[in-house]
Amino acid sequence: MLFFTAWNLCVMAQGSNSISGRLRDAKTNEIIPFATASLSIDGTNALIKISETDSAGNFNITGIPNGIYRLKAEYIGYKTLIKDSIKVSAESNQVNLGELKMIASKQNILKEITVNATKNNDRVGLNKKKFSVEQSLISKGGTATDLLQNIPTISIDGSGNLSLRGSSKLNVLIDGKPSLIGGGDITQVLQSIPAASIESIELVTNPSAKYEAQGDTGFINIILKKNQKLGFNGSANASTGTRNNYTGGLSLSFENSKVNVYTNYDFQHSNIFSNGHQHLQFLNPTTDVVFSNETFPSATIANTHNIKAGIDYYITPKSLLNFSGGYNLNSNNKNEWLEITQLNAASSPLQLINNANKTKGNGRTYNLNLDFVKTFNRPKEELTFSIGYAHGNGNTDQHFFSDIYNLHDQATTLATSTVHPVNNNRNSYYNVQIDYTLPVSKGTLDAGYRSQWRLDERNQVVYRLDDNALSYSKYYPYSAYFKGLNQIHAFYINYQNQIKDFSYLVGLRTEYANLDGYVNGYNFSGDPLYTPVKVLNIRLYPSITLTEKIEANSQLQLSYARRVTRPTPRNYSPIPDISDPVNYDVGNPNILPEDIHAFEFGYRKSWNRVNLSSSIYYRKTNDYIAHVESTPVNGVITTTSTNIANAYTEGFEIISRFNVVKGWDFLVNANLYNNHTDAAPQFNIAKSSGLSWNANITNNFAVVKNISLQLRGSYQAPFKTAQDRNYGSFTLDAGSKINLFHNKVSLSISGRDILATRKWSFLRDGNGVLLDFERKTTGARGNISFAYNFGKEIFQKKKIEHSAEKQEN
Numbered sequence: 001m002l003f004f005t006a007w008n009l010c011v012m013a014q015g016s017n018s019i020s021g022r023l024r025d026a027k028t029n030e031i032i033p034f035a036t037a038s039l040s041i042d043g044t045n046a047l048i049k050i051s052e053t054d055s056a057g058n059f060n061i062t063g064i065p066n067g068i069y070r071l072k073a074e075y076i077g078y079k080t081l082i083k084d085s086i087k088v089s090a091e092s093n094q095v096n097l098g099e100l101k102m103i104a105s106k107q108n109i110l111k112e113i114t115v116n117a118t119k120n121n122d123r124v125g126l127n128k129k130k131f132s133v134e135q136s137l138i139s140k141g142g143t144a145t146d147l148l149q150n151i152p153t154i155s156i157d158g159s160g161n162l163s164l165r166g167s168s169k170l171n172v173l174i175d176g177k178p179s180l181i182g183g184g185d186i187t188q189v190l191q192s193i194p195a196a197s198i199e200s201i202e203l204v205t206n207p208s209a210k211y212e213a214q215g216d217t218g219f220i221n222i223i224l225k226k227n228q229k230l231g232f233n234g235s236a237n238a239s240t241g242t243r244n245n246y247t248g249g250l251s252l253s254f255e256n257s258k259v260n261v262y263t264n265y266d267f268q269h270s271n272i273f274s275n276g277h278q279h280l281q282f283l284n285p286t287t288d289v290v291f292s293n294e295t296f297p298s299a300t301i302a303n304t305h306n307i308k309a310g311i312d313y314y315i316t317p318k319s320l321l322n323f324s325g326g327y328n329l330n331s332n333n334k335n336e337w338l339e340i341t342q343l344n345a346a347s348s349p350l351q352l353i354n355n356a357n358k359t360k361g362n363g364r365t366y367n368l369n370l371d372f373v374k375t376f377n378r379p380k381e382e383l384t385f386s387i388g389y390a391h392g393n394g395n396t397d398q399h400f401f402s403d404i405y406n407l408h409d410q411a412t413t414l415a416t417s418t419v420h421p422v423n424n425n426r427n428s429y430y431n432v433q434i435d436y437t438l439p440v441s442k443g444t445l446d447a448g449y450r451s452q453w454r455l456d457e458r459n460q461v462v463y464r465l466d467d468n469a470l471s472y473s474k475y476y477p478y479s480a481y482f483k484g485l486n487q488i489h490a491f492y493i494n495y496q497n498q499i500k501d502f503s504y505l506v507g508l509r510t511e512y513a514n515l516d517g518y519v520n521g522y523n524f525s526g527d528p529l530y531t532p533v534k535v536l537n538i539r540l541y542p543s544i545t546l547t548e549k550i551e552a553n554s555q556l557q558l559s560y561a562r563r564v565t566r567p568t569p570r571n572y573s574p575i576p577d578i579s580d581p582v583n584y585d586v587g588n589p590n591i592l593p594e595d596i597h598a599f600e601f602g603y604r605k606s607w608n609r610v611n612l613s614s615s616i617y618y619r620k621t622n623d624y625i626a627h628v629e630s631t632p633v634n635g636v637i638t639t640t641s642t643n644i645a646n647a648y649t650e651g652f653e654i655i656s657r658f659n660v661v662k663g664w665d666f667l668v669n670a671n672l673y674n675n676h677t678d679a680a681p682q683f684n685i686a687k688s689s690g691l692s693w694n695a696n697i698t699n700n701f702a703v704v705k706n707i708s709l710q711l712r713g714s715y716q717a718p719f720k721t722a723q724d725r726n727y728g729s730f731t732l733d734a735g736s737k738i739n740l741f742h743n744k745v746s747l748s749i750s751g752r753d754i755l756a757t758r759k760w761s762f763l764r765d766g767n768g769v770l771l772d773f774e775r776k777t778t779g780a781r782g783n784i785s786f787a788y789n790f791g792k793e794i795f796q797k798k799k800i801e802h803s804a805e806k807q808e809n
Helices: 002-016 144-148 186-191
Strands: 018-025 036-041 047-052 058-062 067-074 081-088 094-102 128-132 154-156 162-164 171-174 198-204 219-224 231-241 245-255 259-282 291-295 298-316 319-343 349-375 382-406 413-440 443-466 471-474 480-499 502-522 528-551 554-565 583-586 594-606 610-622 625-629 637-643 647-661 664-677 688-704 707-716 724-726 729-740 745-751 760-766 769-778 782-792
Touching (some): 018 036, 018 067, 018 081, 036 058, 067 094, 144 154, 144 198, 171 186, 349 413, 625 760
Parallel strands (some): 018 094
Antiparallel strands (some): 036 047, 036 067, 067 081, 128 198, 198 219, 231 245, 231 782, 245 259, 259 298, 319 349, 349 382, 382 413, 443 480, 480 502, 528 554, 688 707, 724 760, 729 745, 745 782, 760 769
């Protein structure tokens, strides 16, 4: 009896014994998720248990008997961390080792996606992925667009449009906030940010309730560079490319134990050529015109200046105050030549239209941000506060020259018209956010509030040349002024806990979103028109994530989140874009936001030389926003954004990293998905379904100690949406880099779209019109880049104590 009683007490004690801690980077203080923590008997090295850190870098080894142990933590790219003489006894049965700092390995070759004697900072989780810019040799000397083309799971077509998992409606943030560059147009924003100014890319596919609900497939957060070294440090970079493209940049910083002062400047000169065609067939023609064939080559020269500066001040060891600001100045000059041939049913030419569109534009934006971080003695307890302001304005001056020839009876020029649109845009953005993290029992409770206000003003005045008077007069039907206030107020609460190998995160977010505006315009008689614009959206956005560790290096995860895609200015503003004389583009003031329900089931597994992350996902979209073309009037169609029937997407995605041999590793990403939509008879849209896939592979080679190569191929198979049947596209990119003078100097050569095959092309069938479209855009195909790092670390780094991971802003 005494024996069994003692045995039971021993088993009970063993069940409550545990050794826990948290792993961080010794230099950057970043958490290290998915690292291996193994426990052995001190002195004999007999292995007892193996565990893995979670997404917050925490490990907890339970169910161990009393004794003295040796902990070993390992992660690729870091030196092995060993902690000896850890005593577990009846008096001290729950040992918390606190935060353990791992030192980056200085070996010249890593067994991950890194080929140039630097550690790999990529973090590939199931629903959150972080990619380091330094690993991308292909994007050297390029823009954010070029960089994103090298990120797994993201696809970019020939016009710079992003897509993720079969959708282009993801949310893109810069340092956790939307950008006002180009009025917030994502394509312009990405083209205006040099790749050299970016530190890393975060990709979250099914965010929790802590994050803004905007974006059907999640969001991309582009993190700009900020000093990570002590003392006075700096770097300079320059690049030159084909087609007279070049960039330059300078970064300076100083940090000691109390302050960190930093500033970055980048300049970019780009020369971009674009070409394509648009073939229209009118299935129910009202005139003799049945076919309209159009080509539209263009050349755009742009100059961009970016400045970012800031200061971190450590008020106390547990309090940090940051003030930062940014300024962007850009100008562009675009010349586009449109040649439109209109034909009858027998394909005989009826009319030829030559258009010369000249556009000069300029814009400037600036932002100011104040952030405060306060941590406490209790681990994981943290308070953050952020307030931000941004302002931007842009002006475009356009001239559309049209020469019309009648080919049917071989007549001479019938008419020459000149249209002169002038656009002025102003945008202001305010952001206030507060977040609080509180340890509750063995879990954590997060709560926060965020308010955003965005004020938009868009004014378009169109002038038309009077051939008789040889003077311009205001053309009222296409002149309009829009003003709107878009405000979003949100509150969220999250609770996270872990029970042995099972963890859960549940949350609820409520958002009040209200777009209130109006348009002052005119009808074709010149009479004033007032059009209100109102989009009100009040919803609850629940989220849940369940994770189960199967064994030390594998886990399963199931998540659900409700999302929203709000209309963009292009979707709701009724001010028309008349740059294409046969296809006008106009918004819909009555459009509704999309309502999305997203599910994801993921599996992650690590072996010695292989890491695998896979997901099955399903997405249902109510009030799907599509671009619907009207019945042609006098040979002109109008494309309008509108809500059609529901849309559905289901798919399977894998990301796998293979460390083949020393000096060669590669990353494979493949995505198979199916898009289908219900029928919308009111727009002559039939029920559609289309299976598609995309894949890419990035090879990294270390030729010798300081020379590395990178080769990437990607393919997007044809796919179908509500009205569009998109064609496939293949791209091949390559890059190389050599490090000199103890890695202080580097030279890079890169080639993008080497085979000139990247394009955006589709066939659209809707409302009696067949539209066959293709566009190719070419910037610098080849680049030579130079980078020089200088400075020396002279102080010991001081970090906020017990700081929880900052997930946003």
